[in-house]
């Protein structure tokens with residue numbers, strides 16, 4: 001009984017062994033597509049059948065047990081350029097072996113024995129291209145290490161930020177910090193500052209129990225920032241997440257370990273009770289690409305440069321784009337370089353900011369990759385914000401203005417909100433950038449057109465997504 005079961009397993013295993021390497025191989029090198037997939041599988045099946053017949057004939061029908069194995073093996077040894085790659089063999093403890101599967105071009109590796117089983121339930125796709133939003137649900141932001149030690153109730157909002165990628169690289173800065181060194185092309189600020197242009201999408205309430213439930217624009221790289229009552233970052237996500245239209249994704253907190261599941265026995269959260277919310281605007285400017293030059297410099301112009309003109313007080317907060325950085329191909333203002341405590345990397349080299357300065361600090365783009373503790377850096381740690389709150393120099397900034405300065409710091413001090421802003425590009429540089437930007441726009445248009453045609457091709461009933469919970473998008 002057990003014997004026959006084992007034989008069954010072995011047969012299944014072998015069938016899968018043929019498919020697994022084939023799939024793995026496909027994933028490995030897509031430039032090397034099989035010309036005849038069906039033929040390839042048929043060939044493998046034929047070989048499998050042959051081996052079975054030989055085994056039967058030779059009365060060689062042992063099951064896999066403690067003394068028998070399936071192995072990957074290449075009899076002539078393996079080195080690059082060798083015509084014979086790995087095959088899958090049966091082998092026993094005496095070293096006897098028999099070739100089961102081989103291909104002259106494709107290595108067959110990692111045989112795995114599988115038991116026959118029912119095909120698992122396949123959840124149908126929830127993507128609906130007639131929509132343009134997705135939904136995030138967060139169970140409890142205080143769960144996990146991201147907000148370790150932070151008192152429940154501290155977080156009032158999540159800020160949702162989109163990363164906007166450059167079309168091409170023109171100019172560069174170098175960053176260096178605990179995470180190592182790296183070059184950023186078409187820089188948006190000094191070295192160690194934000195890597196990309198940031199688009200402020202909006203905010204959503206985090207309820208007292210740490211939950212949130214909100215709609216976001218689909219197909220955009222987004223990240224989340226946990227904000228306190230003054231809109232200052234307590235913890236931030238440094239990677240991003242993207243939803244396809246109509247997708248719903250949930251997380252526990254900020255973060256749970258990625259191998260854990262939602263907290264068992266958790267009460268229905270307040271956010272779940274209240275339902276899905278649209279995002280609220282960050283401030284009176286709503287959704288926009290964040291530009292220090294457009295949003296922060298005017299505050300300094302109104303309040304600070306009467307003293308901070310570089311003469312009365314040596315630290316200039318003036319806003320002319322007069323510092324030309326040849327390596328980064330950008331122009332900077334005095335104020336931006338003063339507040340980021342930037343210095344050139346060397347004579348004629350790009351400016352690099354000091355992300356750890358007590359006056360203005362931020363999470364360096366080259367910070368260590370492991371999880372950072374809450375309140376690691378940013379507006380909550382920067383003395384400048386305290387100064388502004390205390391009315392430094394007789395100034396009276398509104399809470400909204402101070403929140404904007406915090407926003408700038410917590411977006412990791414970008415200077416510009418568009419890759420073309422404050423550039424020092426030659427005509428050649430501009431043409432180069434425009435060419436790639438145009439290609440990107442064309443690709444987007446083609447994609448839009450494909451989506452439009454796809455939607456048109458759908459059955460008139462419009463029901464693309466059977467069996468899915470309706471979130472009322």
Ligand code: HEC
Nearest residue numbers: 136137138224225226235236237238239241250251253254
């Ligand atoms: C403000 C805290 C915070 C919140 C809230 C948060 N995250 Fe994250 N997220 C992080 C951190 C921290 C990381 C790890 C990488 C890093 O340090 O940025 C991360 C990483 C990720 C990653 C990348 C994982 C990987 O392995 O590369 C995804 C995807 C993600 N989060 C999705 C979500 C989703 C979905 C939610 C809930 C709607 C969420 N996050 C809420 C802080 C947060």
Ligand code: HEC
Nearest residue numbers: 300303304305306307308313315317359384392393394395
């Ligand atoms: C009435 C004059 C005056 C005004 C207006 C003023 N400051 Fe100052 N600021 C000073 C003086 C004097 C110092 C040096 C003493 C100190 O650190 O407080 C200073 C110091 C600073 C420092 C620390 C400089 C360093 O070298 O570390 C910062 C940052 C700063 N100011 C920012 C601002 C900002 C931003 C504004 C506008 C919102 C502003 N100041 C408005 C007079 C002024």
